[in-house]
Amino acid sequence: MKLKPLHYAGAAALVVGAASVWVGVGQPGLSHFVPQAEAAVSAAPAPLPQVGVIRATIQTVSEYDEFAGRFTAADEVAIQPRVSGQLEAIHFRPGQIVQKGDLLFTIDPRPFEATLAEAEARVTEARAALRLAESDLARQQALTSRGHAAQSTLEAVQEAAEAARASIAGAEAAVERARLDLEFTRIHAPITGRISDDAISAGNLITAGASSQPLTTIVSIDPIHFEFDATERQFLKYQREAENGDARQATQSKTVAVKLIDEDAFEHVGRIDFLDNALDRASGTIRGRAVLANPDGVLTPGMFGRLRMTTAENVQRVLVPEHAIGSDQVEKFVWVVGENGQVSRRAVKLGELRDGERIVTGLQEGEQVAVENLHMMAPGAQVAARLVGGAKQTAALR
DSSP states (O other), X not given: OOXXXXXXXXXXXXXXXXXXXXXXXXXXXXXXXXXXXXXXHHTSOOOOOEEEEEEOXXXXXXXXXXXXXXXXXXXXXXXOOSSOEXXXXXXXXXXXXXXXXOEEEEEOOHXXXXXXXXXXXXXXXXXXXXXXXXXXXXXXXXXXXXXXXXXXXXXXXXXHHHHHHHHHHHHHHHHHHHHHHHHTTXXXXXXXXXXXXXXXXXXXEEOOSTTSOOSEEEEOOSSEEEEEEEEHHHHHHHHHHSTTSOHHHHHTTOEEEEEETTXXXXXXXXXXXXXXXXXXXTTOEEEEEEEEOOTTOOXXXXXXXXXXXXXXXXXXXXXXXXXXXXXXXXXXXXXXXXXXXXXXXXXXXXXXXXXXXXXXESOOTTOEEEOSOXXXXXXXXXXXXXXXXXXXXXXXXX
């Protein structure tokens, strides 16, 4: 079947018409539609980014410093034997609380009883020798006074009597020493506190001396100490704030509070009772100590805690939310939005954290601090500030 030429001409006309439509878009006759659309779009300004802000507020607060540290016993005694011998009995249960004077250990007393008896016998012998010497002295003095004995003989008898008196003194001292050794066979608790376990079993031979192994240890319970380290910067601040420049006197008896690792509040109240006389050269810190009451024995030596010491009471300070504070390698900062919407970066110094808000130095009351969309902040940027926060921030705005 043959197609008519007219059909080819119509198809070509259609193709040419279609092409003319697409080409016409770029032709001068039709291009005036595009610039008008672009002008309509560019005529509407881009909206400013929305940034949530709060007003910096001033509150009356008390300032304090916090320190990490550990509890230590106010008194700790290692029980050492004062005489050597066989350990005969142990009179306590490991870990119990013992009272001062309680019997802890008994050493076999029989060798010391024998030594005491021997020393007492020597005293009796010395006293008999003294009576004989005094009798000879009296007789010799009578003979010498009548001229029947030489003076040298009298002097010899006098020296013998003096020697007998000295022998009595030595024998009595030996008795006292033997009595003490016998007393030391019964070892009593020197302080009230919690006792450790026994380091040696009954029946063993123990040796006296400071180099010997302790039989056990006792730590006091009430009161208890809390030791911590303050930095050199903190120490200098206390020195300068003290009226007479003596930080030790300024902090002495200052009230403190301690919390344990599983506690949310500082519930254990005490006072500072010691600040060391020098800073540690290796760490650059100075050791401090607080004393706390511990009647129930909950606080145990070696336990970790945090101590809070109040440094100023009822002072006016600016607070901002903690999450509004940025940090780089050299400083802490916040983003401040001016009344004209311009952003600036403000360096601040940080104080204590109070219920999610941080005390800062470097801000004025009422300044707008960015707290949302902080990733959009840059110095000199223009933003639309939107007040956020609860009733406290709304009241501050008014």
